[in-house]
Amino acid sequence: MGTTGQLAAVPEPKYWHLRTVLLRAIDTEFSTGQVLPNERELSARFGVARATLRQALDQLELEGRLVRRRGIGTLIAAPRVGVPVNRHEEGWPGTARSQAWRTVDCTTAPATARLAKALGIAEGATVHTVRRVRLVQGQNMATESLHVPAAALPHLPGFRAESDRARSVLRQLERLEVDGESRAVELGVAEAEEAALLERPPGSPVLVMTTQYAAAGRLVALAVSTYRADTCKLTFGEAGVVEVTPVGAPVGAATGAAAEVRTAS
């Protein structure tokens, strides 16, 4: 970024060209955690309006390359964290490192039309909903709403305090023999409470993962998880693949490198 940033007259928009220039600078002249010059200076240096510069920064932030902090500055982001979303590794309550999840609250209420349809139950049927937050490296990385029809948990003890009920629901769920899950992943934005739980402003991009858990041919749970898209990379592992040794290196070792192939090559 030593140049004064000449922006030749090109057919592509200025902000896109700017993004490219900045991206190269990030890759070659900066490292994680460093702060970029402030927006007013950058826009002056490149001879564009601040709004145009910000459009370029918006792109780079969406790509997870920058983090902007009000009052602080614009920093180079750390590479995205690979977050395993396999039930047997992380997702299912109580399994192994389940400390990663922190229960926020738990409600028991009749299903709305929407929820009933998604769970394949009658509208108004009782459903337990556990909201949780997933912590990765001490950071809130995801929120989840876990919906479980009361009918799927026949042995649930009677009324309890909210935190106890949440525990009970999760424990009962563990005992079911879940024999399959089907998932969907799409792009979304964090709204009010969700955004607050993720410690991000409303409108922040998230990866929305919808998981249906089946046991004995029945749909026993529906989880809707929202992962911070800026810092997360969802990884779907298969037990069969991990730990084998390919031509040169273990498959696991290549996992990190694989995601970087797309850029520049």
Next chain:
Amino acid sequence: MGTTGQLAAVPEPKYWHLRTVLLRAIDTEFSTGQVLPNERELSARFGVARATLRQALDQLELEGRLVRRRGIGTLIAAPRVGVPVNRHEEGWPGTARSQAWRTVDCTTAPATARLAKALGIAEGATVHTVRRVRLVQGQNMATESLHVPAAALPHLPGFRAESDRARSVLRQLERLEVDGESRAVELGVAEAEEAALLERPPGSPVLVMTTQYAAAGRLVALAVSTYRADTCKLTFGEAGVVEVTPVGAPVGAATGAAAEVRTAS
């Protein structure tokens, strides 16, 4: 949207409030394919600058609720298409409905440092790369670069024309007994050629899926796929889950409904 759009003094930004108002209008007063009033009229109606209105529309477009077409207008988007990304259903070359993929080109070249690391092979080793485009309902929904070390395809016939070579690589790949795959999904933006293949402007959000295929303990292929985030919802099915009948409805039937649970309950 009958009101003149009073924007009370609220702690939240105008564009976010606007988004909420527009979202409700979209849900209640418009249907797929309808065109919204133009930006200048909308901004006047809500008493904000056009740039502010556009910020709200940007959000709704990111959520896949709107489609903006230059020269035409802003339309209500169709619900996202669920795209199966299971190897046995769609992903693997030649399997079942493989007509869905159209080969763009095929190159054979020494691996760059980056690619070599991701494939676990030596830098400079020969790698076949097949670029394909995935068609869903006649639309280009994804691009893919499939990297295969030449060493993994010992029986590949000698030199051929490009299109023939692509076919050969895919066919050889089918014959391998792939016994596992591991995936990662993250948010990205479409760059130049990629954007062109997806028929979207540069900078459009995409879901980047990185898949490693293993056979006999070796990493035999690396696929980097970019799916249009505006119109795609990636679905990961499991053979075990589909076609069972839960309490009220088949699991499959609930798949579409599940994704809508997040909004408004």
Next chain:
DNA sequence: CAGTGGTCTAGACCACCAA
């Protein structure tokens, strides 16, 4: 051609943070 969204500008003020 007239109408649409896409880009860009120059400036203002606000909310937040560190010192």
Next chain:
DNA sequence: TGGTGGTCTAGACCACTGT
């Protein structure tokens, strides 16, 4: 308090679309 990013404005011009 001074500096940062976040929001908002009013206006201009461009690129693309259909008639």
